[in-house]
Amino acid sequence: MREFGYQRACDVSGAVALLDADPDARFLGGGTNLVDLMKTGVERPGRLVDVRDLPLDHIEATQDGGLRIGATVTNSDLAAHPDVRRRYPALTQAVLAGASGQLRNMATVGGNLLQRTRCSYFTDVTRPCNKRTPGSGCPAIEGEHHNHAILGASEHCVATHPSDMGVALAAFDAVVSYETADGTGTLPFADLYLPVRDTPHRETALPPGALITGVTLPPAPxxxxxxxxxxxxxxxxxxxxxxxxxxxxxxxxxxxxxxxxxxxxxxxxxxxxxxxxxxxxxxxxxxxxxxxxxxxxxxxxxxxxxxxxxxxxxxxxxxxxxxxxxxxxx
CATH class of the missing domain: 3.30.390.50 (CO dehydrogenase flavoprotein, C-terminal domain)
Known part of the structure; x- marks a missing residue:
């Protein structure tokens, strides 16, 4: 693993400023995906900005009857929240289906949305992969692909997104909130992930340096x-x-x-x-x-x-x- 710096952020603007000043830095939530990728050499950040202590760990009702979920809410807390269980039961079920209890206790909502594919060609740095190294090829098409995409793929990538939680959020028209050095913004969940086309390495429509701050579920009887x-x-x-x-x-x-x-x-x-x-x-x-x-x-x-x-x-x-x-x- 490459040596890296570590800094704990105290507030959202401070976290964003730290990443803006260091393009080689990455935000660290629960680390259940990022740290694994660092160990294999897929991710090689020069600095980690820990965002776990930011005041983004609450779930609250919105004025119109929806729910606002902070980005650092753990998967365990999300699944157990009474309003989620009562009003969006599929979301609770998806989170509980997604990982072991130990992982759910660490993993965050924001991190879950940004987790990367588990395609074995992507996670093995000795193999070509257009998502990891643009232009190197997609060996999964001719190789091992029994759990790969059947919809929306291209000749450049057939990997799938691994999130269970994201499937429920997609069904319920969630909206993602984020903050950058230029201010705040929102993205409909339907627009968060970019089509594969010929740029599978570009995975989301978030601006560079964006920190996901929360997810809003609109009211949906x-x-x-x-x-x-x-x-x-x-x-x-x-x-x-x-x-x-x-x-x-x-x-x-x-x-x-x-x-x-x-x-x-x-x-x-x-x-x-x-x-x-x-x-x-x-x-x-x-x-x-x-x-x-x-x-x-x-x-x-x-x-x-x-x-x-x-x-x-x-x-x-x-x-x-x-x-x-x-x-x-x-």
């Missing part, structure tokens, strides 16, 4: 009737091979509102807009759910060893929406 379902290769702690965050509101047997987002199928949490469009106003039955799933997955471009994700995600959509519909009918 449909979110109270939501679920997160994760499929993984073993029952213990593991990254998803496919996941879904779903919320459903039904009136008189017809879908009145719905939210759908997929995980482990793209370089970012994937909002299933086409499926949502077809579901609104349609009968809340298995046939409708299957039609919507098929329409969303029609854009999938699987590789030889990850084509199983297409029927997997199709079945997840139908199963989870059917469960939510049956619960609503009781």
């Amino acid at each position: 449909v979110a109270a009737h939501s679920r997160y379902r994760k499929v993984r290769e073993r029952a213990s702690y593991a990254f998803a091979i496919g996941s879904i965050a779903a919320a459903l509101d039904i009136a008189d047997g017809v879908v009145r509102d719905v939210r759908l987002a997929f995980g482990a199928v793209a370089s970012r949490p994937w909002r299933a807009r086409e499926a949502e469009r077809l579901l609104i106003g349609a009968p809340a039955d298995a046939q409708t759910f299957a039609t919507a799933a098929g329409a969303e997955l029609a854009a999938a471009k699987p590789l030889p060893h990850n084509a199983y994700k297409v029927p997997l995600m199709h079945n997840l959509v139908v199963a989870v929406l059917t469960e939510l519909a049956e619960e609503a009918a009781r």
Whole structure:
């Protein structure tokens, strides 16, 4: 590991100023991803600016009935918060599915959103990788790709985003707040992650030196009737091979509102807009759910060893929406 400096920030403006003065520095939250990447040589910051003590560790209601979540709230505290459990249960379920208890106690909300792919070619500095070294190639396309992207990928990168929490935030139209040396700003969650195209090394739309300060969930009555379902290769702690965050509101047997987002199928949490469009106003039955799933997955471009994700995600959509519909009918 490269030698690095360390400095603890006392306030948000001070943290931003430290990074602005040193482009070789990185913000350090829980370190559950960054430190691992430093050990393997993928990340080589000259300085770490510790932001864990910043006053960003609160969850509070907004005036319009949403929730504001500070960037240094731990994953454990987020999952356990009574307003999150009651009003956005899929978010609690996603966080609890995302890691071991020890990791959840350390990992922060801001850090979770900025975690990087677990593609083995990315984490191995002896191998080429366009995300790590632009222009070097993507060996996953011809190599090991059984858990790689089927949606939104390109010939330059087929890696997936590993966040479970991000899938639920995508479903509920979260907004990310940040601060830079030039002031504050916000980004709709849908715009946070950049399309892969030919620049997979550019992962987010955050300005250079930006510090995520929080995430706001707008009021969403449909979110109270939501679920997160994760499929993984073993029952213990593991990254998803496919996941879904779903919320459903039904009136008189017809879908009145719905939210759908997929995980482990793209370089970012994937909002299933086409499926949502077809579901609104349609009968809340298995046939409708299957039609919507098929329409969303029609854009999938699987590789030889990850084509199983297409029927997997199709079945997840139908199963989870059917469960939510049956619960609503009781």
